[in-house]
Amino acid sequence: MKIYIKNIREADCVCDALVLPSAEKDTTFHENLHPSISSLIKRLFLKEFSGKQNEVLLLPAPDDIKAERILLVGLGRKDQVSAEKVRQAGGKASGYLRDMGMKSIALSTVALSSFKISPSVFIEGALLGLYKFNRYKAGNNNRKIDGFTLLSKASKGLDEELKWAGTLCSSVNFTRDMVNTPANDMTPTHLAKAALSLKGKKLTVKVLEAKDAKKLGMGAYLSVARGSEEPSRFIVLEYKGTKAAPVVLIGKAITFDSGGISLKPAESMEKMKYDMAGGAAVLGIFKAVSELELPVHIVGILPATENLPGGAASKPGDVIRTIEGKTVEIINTDAEGRLVIADAIGYAKRFNPRLIIDIATLTGACSIALGNEAMAMAGNNGELLDKMRESAHNTYERVWEIPLYEEYREYLKSDIADIKNSGGKNGSLVTSAYFLHEFTGDVPWAHLDIAGTAWVDKEKPYIPKGASGIGVRLILDLLRRL
Ligand code: BES
Ligand code: MN
Ligand code: ZN
Numbered sequence: 001m002k003i004y005i006k007n008i009r010e011a012d013c014v015c016d017a018l019v020l021p022s023a024e025k026d027t028t029f030h031e032n033l034h035p036s037i038s039s040l041i042k043r044l045f046l047k048e049f050s051g052k053q054n055e056v057l058l059l060p061a062p063d064d065i066k067a068e069r070i071l072l073v074g075l076g077r078k079d080q081v082s083a084e085k086v087r088q089a090g091g092k093a094s095g096y097l098r099d100m101g102m103k104s105i106a107l108s109t110v111a112l113s114s115f116k117i118s119p120s121v122f123i124e125g126a127l128l129g130l131y132k133f134n135r136y137k138a139g140n141n142n143r144k145i146d147g148f149t150l151l152s153k154a155s156k157g158l159d160e161e162l163k164w165a166g167t168l169c170s171s172v173n174f175t176r177d178m179v180n181t182p183a184n185d186m187t188p189t190h191l192a193k194a195a196l197s198l199k200g201k202k203l204t205v206k207v208l209e210a211k212d213a214k215k216l217g218m219g220a221y222l223s224v225a226r227g228s229e230e231p232s233r234f235i236v237l238e239y240k241g242t243k244a245a246p247v248v249l250i251g252k253a254i255t256f257d258s259g260g261i262s263l264k265p266a267e268s269m270e271k272m273k274y275d276m277a278g279g280a281a282v283l284g285i286f287k288a289v290s291e292l293e294l295p296v297h298i299v300g301i302l303p304a305t306e307n308l309p310g311g312a313a314s315k316p317g318d319v320i321r322t323i324e325g326k327t328v329e330i331i332n333t334d335a336e337g338r339l340v341i342a343d344a345i346g347y348a349k350r351f352n353p354r355l356i357i358d359i360a361t362l363t364g365a366c367s368i369a370l371g372n373e374a375m376a377m378a379g380n381n382g383e384l385l386d387k388m389r390e391s392a393h394n395t396y397e398r399v400w401e402i403p404l405y406e407e408y409r410e411y412l413k414s415d416i417a418d419i420k421n422s423g424g425k426n427g428s429l430v431t432s433a434y435f436l437h438e439f440t441g442d443v444p445w446a447h448l449d450i451a452g453t454a455w456v457d458k459e460k461p462y463i464p465k466g467a468s469g470i471g472v473r474l475i476l477d478l479l480r481r482l
Contacts, residue, residue, distance in 0.1 A: 001126075001127070001130070001144075001145055001146065001147060001148060002146065002147040002148070003123060003147070003148050003149075003150065003162060003166070004147060004148070004149045004150070005149070005150045005152055005153075005154045005158065005159075005162075006106075006149050006150070006151060006152075007151075007152065007153045007154060008151060009034065009151070010033050010034060010037060010065070010067075010106075010108050010110075010151060011033070011034035011036075011037065011064070011065040011066065012065075012066055013066060013067055013106040013149060013151060014066045014067070014104075015066075015067050015068070015104040015105060015106040015149060016067075016068050016069065016097075016102040016103055016104045016105065017058070017067065017068065017069045017070070017071050017097050017102045017104075017105050017106070018061065018065075018067035018069070018070050018071070018105075018106045018107075018108065019070075019071045019073060019093050019097075019105060019106065019107045019108065020033075020037075020041070020070060020071070020072050020073070020108045020111070021073050021074075021075050021086065021089050021093075021107075021108070021111050021112060021122065022041070022049075022051045022072055022073070022074060022075060022111055023051050023074075023075045023076065023077065023078040023081055023111065023115075024050055024051035024052055024074065024075070024076055024077050024078060025045065025050060025051060025078075026051060026078050026111070027041075027042060027045055029110055029111040029114055030042075030110075032110065033108070033110065034064075034065055036062035036063075036064050036065060037062065037065060037070070040059070040062060040070070041072070044057065044059075044072065049072050049074070050074070051072075051074040051075065051076070052074045052076060053074055053075065053076030053085060053088065053089075054073070054074060054076075054088055054089060054092040054461055055072075055073070055074035056071060056072065056073050056074070056092060056093060056096050057071070057072045058070070058071050058096070058097075058100065059071075059072075067106060069102075071093060071096070071097060073089045073092060073093040074089065075089055075111070075115075081115045081117070082117075083117055083121045083394075083396075084396040086112060086115075086117050086121045086122050086125065087121050087122070087124055087125035087128075087396070087461075087462060088125060088460075088461035088462060089122065089125065089461075090121070090122035090123060090124065090125025090126040090129065090462065091125040091126060091128060091129025091130075091460075091461040091462025091463075092125075092129065092461045092462075093126070094125070094126035094129055094130050094145060094148075095129045095130060095461075097145065098130060098143050098144065098145050099143065101143055102145065103144070103145060103146045103147075104145075104146060104147050104149070105145055105147070105148050105149070106148075106149040106150075106151055107119060107122060107123075107148060107149065107150050107151060108151055109150060109151055109152045113152075118158070118161050119150050119152060119158070120158065120161035120162050120164070120165040121165070123148060123150075123162065123165050123166075124165040124168065124169060124462075125461065125462045126145075126148065126462075127165065127166065127169035127170075127173075128169050128172060128173070128462040128463065128469075129461060129462035129463075129464070130145065131172075131173050131176060131464055132464065133176065133177065133180040133464075133466060133467075135177075135181070136182075163292075164292065167288050167291045167292055168288060168472070168473060168476065170287075171284040171285070171287045171288035171291075171472055171476075172284060172469035172472045172473060173469065174283070174284050174287055175277075175280045175281050175283065175284035175467070175469040175471075175472050176466070176467040176468070176469040177467075178191070178194060178276070178280040178283065178467075179273075179274050179276065179277045179280050179454065179455075179466075179467030179469070180466050180467045181273075182273055183255050183256035183272075183273040183306070186255055186273065186276065187230050187231075187255055187306070188230065188231065188232050188233035188235075188253070188255055188304035188305055188306070189230075189231060189233060190255075191233065191235060191253055191255065191276065191279060191280075191283075191302060191304045192207045192233040192235050192304065194283055195207070195235045195237055195283055195286075195300075195302065198237070198283065198286050198287055198290060200290050202239055202240050202241055202290065202293075203237065203238070203239045203286065203290045204237070204238050204240075205235070205236070205237050205238075206235075206236040206237075206238075207233050207234070207235055207236075208233070208234035208235075208236070209231065209232070209233065209234075210222060210225060210231065210232050212234070213225075213232070213234050213343075216323060216347070217321065217322075217323050217325075218234070218303075218322070218323045218343040218346075218347070219320040219321040219322060219323075219343075220320055220321075220322045220323070220328060220339040220340065220342045220343045221234065221303050221305070221339065221340045221343040221344070222320075223314040223318065223320040223330065223339060224254075224260070224305050224307050224314070224333075224336040224339055224340055225305035225306075226310070226312045226313055226314055227260050227261070227306075227307060227308040227309055227310040227312065227313030227314065227333070228305065228306035228307070228308040228310055229308075229310060230255075230305075230306050230308075232304060232305035232306075233302075233304045233305075234301075234302070234303050234304065234344075234347075235253070235279075235300075235301070235302040235303075235304055236299065236300070236301055236302075236347075237282075237283075237286050237299065237300035237301075237302075238298070238299050238300075239286060239289050239290055239296070239297070239298050239300075240297050241289070241293065241294055241295045241296050241297060242295050242296060242297045243297070244297050244354065245297070245351075245352055245353060245354040246297040246298055246299045246351050246352075246353055246354060247296065247297070247298050247299070247353065247354055247355055247356075247357065247479065247482065248298070248299045248300075248301065248348040248351060248353040248355070248356045248357070249282045249285060249298060249299070249300045249301070249357050249358075249359070249475065250278075250282070250300075250301045250302075250303075250341055250344045250345065250348060250356065250357070250358040250359070250360075251276075251278035251279035251280070251281055251282035251283075251300065251301070251302050251358075251359050251360070252275065252276065252277075252278035252279060252303075252337045252340065252341060252358070252359070252360030252361060252362065253276045253278065253279030253280075253302040253303060253304035253305075253340075254272075254275035254276055254304075254305065254306065254307050254336060254337060254340070254361075255273070255275070255276045255304060255305070255306050256272055256273055256275065256306045256307065256308070257272040257275040257306075257307045257334070257336065257337075258272065258306075258307060258308050258309060259307065259309075259333065259334035260307050260308065260309050260313050260314070260333030260334060260336060261309045261313050261314070261315050261316060261333045262316060262332045262333040262334040263309055263334075264334060271455060274361060274454055274455045274467060275307075275337070275361050276302075276304065277361050277450060277454035277455070277467065277470070277471075278358070278359040278360040278361060278448075278450060278454075278471065279302035279304060280467075280469075281359055281450075281454075281469065281470065281471035281472050281475070282300045282301075282302060282359065282471075283300070283302070284469060284471075284472040285298075285300070285471075285472055285475050285476055285479070286298070286300055288472065288476055289476070289479065294479060294480065296479050296482070298479065299348065299351050299353070301344045301347060301348060303340035303341065303343060303344045305340065307333070307334075307336045309333075313333065314330055314333055315330070315333070316330060316331060316332060316333060317329070317330070317331075318330045319416060319417045320339075322342050322343055322346055322439070323342075323343045323346035323347060324346040324349075324439070326342075326418045326419065326438070326439070327417040327418045327419075328342070328414075328417055328418065328419055328420065328421055329414040329415075329416055329417035329419070329420040329421070330420075330421050331414075331420045331421055331422040332421065332422040335421045335422040335432070337360050337361070337362045337432075338362065338421060338432055338435045338436055339421060341358055341360060341436055341439075342435070342436065342439045344358070345358070345436065345439045345440055345445075346439060348443075349443065353443060354444070355381070355384055355443065355444040355445065355446070356440060356443055356444070356445045356446075357445070357446045357447075357448065357475065357478075358436065358445070358446075358447050358448070359448045359450060359471045359475070360447075360448070360449060360450065360451075361449075361450055361451040361454050362432045362433075362447075362449045362451055363376075363428055363429050363432045363449055363451055364428075364451060365425075365428045365429035365432075366429050366449040366450075366451040366452045367451050367452035368452075369429055369452075370400060370452050370453075371452055372452055372453055372456050372457075372458075372460075373398065373452075373453070374398040374399060374400045374452075374453065375397070375398070375399050375400070375448050375449055375450045375452070375453050375470070375471075376399075376400060376401075376402050376429055376433070376448070376449040376452075377399040377400060377401050377402070377446060377447065377448055377449075378401065378402050378403075378404055378430070378433035378434075378436075378437070378446070378447045378449075379401075379404075379444075379445050379446040379447060380404070380437060380440065380442070380444065380445050381444035381445065381446070383444075384444050384445075384446050385401060385446060387478055387481065387482070388446055388448075388474075388478060390481070391474050391475070391477040391478040391481065392474060394477050395473040395474050395477050397453075397470055397471065397473055397474035399448065399474075402429060402430050402433060403430065404430070404433060404434055404437055408423070408427065408430055408431055408434040409434065409438075411423030411424070411426075411427060411431045411434070412431060412434060412435055412438070419435065419438055421435065423435075429449065432449070433447045433449070448471065448474075450470050450471055453468060453470045454467065454468055454470050454471075455467060455468065456468050
């Protein structure tokens with residue numbers, strides 16, 4: 001989809017549809033538009049359209065303006081218009097117009113600028129909302145919007161905002177593609193290939209095989225990989241935009257989680273292809289950072305493997321040794337995410353990180369507690385968590401903090417090892433994070449459990465059903481502001 005900027009009046013733009021975002025019962029914004037547009041809107045506000053959030057109304061345009069049609073899209077209450085409302089309107093309006101077969105769209109920026117919101121936010125909603133995953137469907141329909149024209153004065157600022165939005169969205173969609181891809185085509189080897197495809201001047205990629213991981217003593221990671229015939233890959237990326245100590249991003253990358261010997265029930269097991277969503281988000285972040293050449297130093301770690309119940313799989317009761325020497329009793333082979341992340345944290349420390357962020361589809365309890373609406377967050381550094389909350393506010397990728405009270409340590413006490421990998425059902429959202437905390441020590445660290453948000457079963461205004469690509473926008477915003 002192409003994006004143009006044209007400094008012409010609404011009435012003069014030739015296009016299939018002219019989009020007019022409008023707040024609820026806001027009759028003032030259109031007063032300066034062409035008289036036949038403003039009188040049309042005035043009459044619609046009587047009944048047909050009230051401007052409720054994401055409400056859309058498509059009309060044939062009056063004869064004396066050049067657009068074929070007008071689309072009104074609601075921004076909700078005037079005193080509550082925000083970037084997120086505009087992002088949603090962008091997703092909703094563009095999806096609707098695409099499905100109606102429209103090709104060329106123009107966007108009036110009059111109302112948006114009265115709310116001091118950049119039209120790039122609307123475009124962000126559109127680029128995210130128009131995403132479709134149809135790699136596996138024959139004769140996929142070719143309804144596609146060709147171009148979006150912003151009716152606005154050109155400026156360097158706007159160009160930069162649009163470039164940021166474009167890169168952001170293509171990175172989120174890159175992540176979504178990987179997560180939506182079935183596990184037979186998104187193996188650890190494929191993930192490594194995707195990582196290698198990002199290589200660049202400042203971006204290096206190193207891929208460790210099981211034998212390398214063995215030499216390093218990653219007994220926890222390897223205990224998960226043992227159950228599968230599919231070769232594991234421990235993927236390490238580094239982008240060096242500055243000489244400062246790096247921020248390490250660890251993404252859970254279980255390309256399929258059957259549960260292992262502690263096998264999951266068949267129902268919904270097919271969804272466990274998305275157990276690599278954290279790792280895919282980290283790759284999306286690296287793609288954006290290197291395309292935008294951000295002045296940051298980041299290391300990405302994806303401990304990639306399948307979790308299967310093969311003949312060599314680890315068994316409940318086994319005790320393994322992690323990279324830093326701590327022993328773990330495996331109570332439940334389905335609590336595999338924390339095992340692979342524990343070794344990734346140990347490996348991360350070799351970089352003397354400024355801070356560590358892990359992002360993982362870690363627990364079913366996370367979806368149960370928060371549904372699709374927020375990720376669970378934990379950590380050992382108030383300042384970092386505050387920054388994360390600010391980014392959550394900026395991006396609407398929301399986080400909710402869970403506590404790491406020291407009493408939770410009891411839940412993970414093992415009779416024969418330093419720690420066990422499951423504290424049972426009670427408090428399992430927290431104890432999973434607490435387990436990771438035992439490995440981070442004092443390194444500033446934030447944990448994001450995205451089990452509930454990485455996959456949506458019902459589409460949202462700019463998130464089609466399936467992989468959401470969550471985490472990419474959140475962490476990029478954080479990196480930008482660190
Ligand atoms: N990958 C799952 C968590 C998950 C469940 C993600 C549903 C997305 C949707 C994780 O590896 C897991 O199985 N966790 C267990 C831990 C338990 C055995 C302590 C869980 O949450 O049931
Ligand atoms: Mn599991
Ligand atoms: Zn898992």
